[in-house]
Amino acid sequence: MAASSNQSNDVLYPMQTPLSRADLFKLKGGLTLFLIGLAVPILLLLEMRYVVAGGYVAPQVTQWPAIAATVAMLLSGLFTVAGSKSAKKANRPGIVRSYNWAILFALIAIILIGIPAFNGVLDPVSHYGETFIPTMGTIDVYLFFTWIGMLATRSRVKRLGNKIENYWGVYATNIVLWFMFVCWVVTWVQLYYL
Amino acid sequence: MSVTPGNSPLQATGELPVVPRRRMSPPMKGVIWAAIGFLLLNSIVSGIDPDVLHSYVNQVSVVFGWMGAMVGWLFGVGGWDALVKPAFGFPLKWKETVGWRRYFEYSTDHKVIGIQYMVSSGLGFLIAGIAAMMMRLQLMSDHMWLFQYSKGYLTTVGVHGTIMMFSVGTVFMVGGLGNYLIPMMVGSNSSAFSRLSGISVWMVPAGIMTVAFSPLLGDWTTGWRGYQPLASQDGDGIIFYYLGVFILLLSSLIVALNLVATIVFKRAPGLTWNRLPMYAWGMLAVSFLNIIWIPEIMMTFILALLAKIVPLPLFTAVGSPMVYLQMFWLFGHPEVYIVVVPALALWMEILPVLSKKTLFARQWGVIGLVFVMLLSGMVWAHHLFPTQGNSTILPISFFTEMISIPTGFAFMVAIGTIWKSKFTLNTPSLLVLMSMFNFLIGGLTGVFLADPMVNMQLHDTFFVVGHFHYTIIGGMVFSSFAAMYYYLPKFSGRTFNDKWGQFGAYWIFIAFNATFFQFFIVGLRGMNRWVPVYPHYLMWQNFEISICAFLxxxxxLYNIGYIIWAWVKGPAAEENPWKAKTLEWYAPSPAVGTNFETEPQVVNGFYDYSDGAGEAVVFQS
Incomplete structure (x- = not known):
């Protein structure tokens, strides 16, 4: 969406313009394309693991951070859902409160996913290790950028206050976080159990 | 010149935009921020490196330093003020400027962005062209004379191929012409994701510079493919190859997302799929290819980079040097169609207009573009025939030959359209015909090479080099020049002298065929690729090939210079000199400001030139 302006020539932000159904359709479509693009490297990495390491799973791979990261991401996702529900009622303080928790749990997930990849338990030049580390690293990088998006959404809601006309940013962040959750769960199950 | 770009934040007030107070030029600010970003991240990573004997700039730190430089560059050219700060809800200070300066800073106007893409791509064409001239200079003799070592020659080959493929072939007709034309072609005043698009264009010069200066870090011998595990034995320049290509591909990925969303979601009322312009169909097909394959190759390059700098043995383990080959060519062959499909679409866009005849078999043209897109992902292994068994070779050979059928639909539509028409033979149509001839040669030799027996003999010879130059230069570059001449009145409001245009077209056509047809012959005579020295009996033919290549x-250069001259000084053009019916010609020429003051409604197809055919577009008051 291009920015637009009001009578006093203030430049408006995307969240400050009302969105029609067609606008929302366009934004959802664009986001879907973006997520399809994001899924391709994950699929490549999952395939790469079988090419290089077959179905082998290293016995020393650390289990608990992965389980804890899954819980943290789930909690983060639940709070972004709560944020979206608040957005439907235009309850801005509710969005900010939900996002405070969502951001915290997403940060915890980022750290937890980084632990098994970088705690030195796995040999990075083993067949399993050399696919495990880039895959976990990619998920972590994706999640880091999602986290920045969550920070931006929260900051926008807080700063723009009652000038907000649409909450697409809140809904989109929620969708992206759940997409990340699915990517993570698939990766976790595949790398740890299959 | 007072200009209100199509989607400027200021246009809604109806006032002319205010020239902002003087400020540092955004590219200069970008360079300074990039330098700061590089120093900062390189220093941090270098500082925490536990190896005390490492140098200040080492393989790992330079990667992070480069990332810092890219972020600094993109923030400096306008991303910080116009994108990041507003994303966090801070007041937007940035205002789109006017006049020529707007081409040197962040913009959300798709037309400005399109021209920025074209100019950046043109810069890449010149740099890669100089590299090609250096290669031909070396090959004028059968022994080393221009380059001291073969690695220098191979690095030049790599820089040439990389910049040509990733910043010219992939960018000019999609990022450049696509960004400029597609919103107008679908009857919109802006592209779908104009803010994102405004920043993606600045990745192109950064990517070109990264690749062009990569030899300063050390020679790399892999060509445009970045082959692992060979790359792990190369100098550190290969690191900048991976990084430079990564940022170029990221730019193309954003272009693809933007174009698909624009075509799907921003079409004017009445612009059904049956009426969608052929160039828009081409952009749609190419963009889907980009959305699928660019993330795949970006991830592959990250893995290859890790294999170089960690180093992970990703591509040397369990007999898997083949893994990288497969992963690269999975993208690599669709890439050829990413380059060529826009050219095929452009033929079908220009020819009915200059023939004044209804587009022949339009549906087959669309089917051809879509099936080329679908089949392009099933032919990659023909690049690897000498390493494959029969079980792989035969189906891939079959699909490679099959893909010539939907490609042939474009020829059928083009020839059927000009058949018995009132054809206007001018510079753009001449260049389209030349492009068709060249691509036919490239395509036929491609079918020839798809035959496994022939492929085994000709693999890694100049025959293959001739083949792909006929498709890429012959198909895409000639079509790009056709587009530049055809759309010049739209870009600039000026036109060209057709005699001088045709002179330029014949010049490059004759010189191109004199150069690259001989590649087939010299290849059949035994001239190998990837070698700066060769048997003496091939020297005189190589010598005169080089002379033709310089021509x-x-x-x-002549054509680029003439187009620039006509753009600036050419005679004034009519609003719609070709009497075309597509929507972009309903926008003002030169196309500055708002594309459509009132929303257009499409009521008929654009390519109907039959008697009694009505207007394609009406405007609601």
Whole structure:
């Protein structure tokens, strides 16, 4: 969406313009394309693991951070859902409160996913290790950028206050976080159990 | 010149935009921020490196330093003020400027962005062209004379191929012409994701510079493919190859997302799929290819980079040097169609207009574009025939030959359209015909190479080099020049002298064929690729090929120079000099400001030139 302006020539932000159904359709479509693009490297990495390491799973791979990261991401996702529900009622303080928790749990997930990849338990030049580390690293990088998006959404809601006309940013962040959750769960199950 | 770009934040007030107070030029600010970003991240990573004997700039730190430089560059050219700060809800201070300066800073106007893409791509064409001239200079003799070592020659080959493929072939007709034309073609005043698009264009010069200066870090011998595990034995320049290509591909990925969303979601009322312009169909097909394959190759390059700098043995383990080959060519062959499909679409866009005849078999043209897109992902292994068994070779050979059928639909539509028409033979149509001829040669030799027996003999010879130059230069570059001449009145409001245009077209056509047809012959005579020295009996043919190549280089310079001259000084053009019916010609020429003051409604197809055919577009008051 291009920015637009009001009578006093203030430049408006995307969240400050009302969105029609067609606008929302366009934004959802664009986001879907973006997520399809994001899924391709994950699929490549999952395939790469079988090419290089077959179905082998290293016995020393650390289990608990992965389980804890899954819980943290789930909690983060639940709070972004709560944020979206608040957005439907235009309850801005509710969005900010939900996002405070969502951001915290997403940060915890980022750290937890980084632990098994970088705690030195796995040999990075083993067949399993050399696919495990880039895959976990990619998920972590994706999640880091999602986290920045969550920070931006929260900051926008807080700063723009009652000038907000649409909450697409809140809904989109929620969708992206759940997409990340699915990517993570698939990766976790595949790398740890299959 | 007072200009209100199509989607400027200021246009809604109806006032002319205010020239902002003087400020540092955004590219200069970008360079300074990039330098700061590099120093900062390189220093941090270098500082925490536990190896005390490492140098200040080492393999790992330079990667992070480069990332810092890219972020600094993109923030400096306008991303910080116009994108990041507003994303966090801070007041937007940035205002789109006017006049020529707007081409040197962040913009959300798709037309400005399109021209920025074209100019950046043109810069890449010149740099890669100079590299090609250096290669031909070396090959004028059968022994080393221009380059001291073969690695220098191979690095030049790599820089040439990389910049040509990733910043010219992939960018000019999609990022450049696509960004400029598609919103107008679908009857919109802006592209779908104009803010994102405004920043993606600045990745192109950064990517080109990264690749162009990569030899300063050390020679790399892999060509445009970045082959692992070979790359792990190369100098550190290969690191900048991976990084430079990564940022170029990221730019193309954003272009693809933007174009698909624009075509799907921003079409004017009445612009059904049956009426969608052929160039828009081409952009749609190419963008889907980009959305699928670019993330795949970006991830592959990250893995290859890790294999170089960690180093992980990703591509040397369990007999898997083949893994990288497969992963690269999975993208690599669709890439050829990413380059060529826009050219095929452009033929079908220009020819009915200049023939004044209804587009022949339009549906087959669309089917051809879509099936080329679908089949392009099933032919990659023909690049690897000498490493494959029969079980792989035969189906891939079959699909490679099959793909010539939907490609042939474009020829059928083009020839059927000009057949018995009132054809206007001018510079753009001449260049389209030349492009068709060249691509036919490239395509036929491609079918020839798809035959496994032939492929085994000709693999890694100049025959293959001739083949792909006929498709890429012959198909895409000639079509790009056709587009530049055809759309010049739209870009600039000026036109060209057709005699001088045709002179330039014949020049490059003759020089191109004199150069690259001989590649087939010299390849059949035993000239190998990837070697700066060769048997003495091939020297005189290589010598005169080089002379022809220099003539071709000067021919391209002539055409670029003439187009620039006509853009600035050419005679004024009519609003719609070709009497075309597509929507972009309903926008003002030169196309500055708002594309459509009132929303257009499409009521008929754009390519119907039959008697009694009505207007394609009406405007609601």
């Amino acid at each position: 071709l280089g000067f021919g391209f």
